[in-house]
Amino acid sequence: MTKPPTDPAAVDKAALRHAALDLRDELAAEDRAAAAAAIAARPLPVTIAAGTIVSGYMPIRSEIDPTPLMRRFVEAGAGLALPVVRGRGKPLAFRAWAPGVSLVTAAFGLLEPSPEAPEVTPDVLLVPLACFDRSGHRIGYGAGHYDTTLATLRAAKSAVAIGLAFAAQEIPRVPANEWDARLDLVLTETEVIDCR
Template identity: 40%
Template sequence: MTANGSPPSRYASPPCLAGEVAPDYFDSLAVDPQQAVDVARWRRSERAARLEARAALSVTDRQSLAIAVATSLDAVLARLFPVCRDLVISGYWPIKSELDLRPWMIRLAEKGARLALPVVETPKAPLVFRPWSPGAAMERGHWNIPVPATRETILPDIALAPLVGWDREGYRLGYGGGYFDRTLAAAKRRPFAIGVGLQSAQLATIFPQPHDIRLDAIVTEAGLQWSAS
């Protein structure tokens, strides 16, 4: 129970939204509230710096980096998932100068994989995944990100998570909404989660908090950088 007598939320908001979090949210068995607030402040600063650096890259550079990341992903999948036919692979619709991996996804579909995109159907709740294919009808979703217009959902076998930052313990610095962590925590059948991003976004640590969930792998243009196996 929390200090005000209400039950704790199952899916905690991340510390990078500390301004929206009640003081009694923080787990006394893990970190003290001030430490969590300090981490939140540090993450906001690092997130802004990493996003600014990525946005400064030219379109040509981002295209080249996306091709290199796709090559790295091919190598990882060849080792861990040598047969992609009928695998459900969730990617992402690129925003905020993210690397565009949609051409790579389309090539997987040509090999028999089934594609999906993550969707925020309920704010501050786990993501759902809707099937997607090139040319599919789209609509504006949360944050105006295009999402498949269908209401059908699908469970991914592999889910890509775009990285703002990352460390060599398998942790991801994202945009601060906590959606991906909530999704992994709630999953009845957890997908193999691969963080994808830039080698230059590496951090010594993200100072993981109790709700942060390790990825299964981290891939950059330089190849596989971390794996849980």
């Protein structure tokens, strides 16, 4: 049996995560699609140089769909990658992917590139989340995959983390710890929030 968390920040995060996911789930499908289109319709938030790799994700549950924005990055000359979960506490791996290429179903029903796809190191990461604040802190699903990944990547190179969210997912303050990796930008259907 798993013990309940004793760290007050962990308890706060769990409650905030639950409330944020409930709120996100209540958004109508057409509103979610309109939000994804609105984000993709704006100018790209970062400059794309030759060889830039952008990691996206395949949406699950009621997450905002990053694929319209991912197509925009491809149009600007970026290569794409998708994350691969390697286990709790381990950084994500990233495999090259292109729209139209088949994906395989992995743990938790996540869609990932096949094991034959080459591993790459992204320069830009599109990050899903449950909720966020304007300082760039986010609450994810609790496994710490993106925190660990961003710490590892940023120790080796410059990597830009862009949270994708509905405006309704913003909260006044995320109870953050020293190991929580901050987002550089958050894109919602209403604005681009620069957290740097």
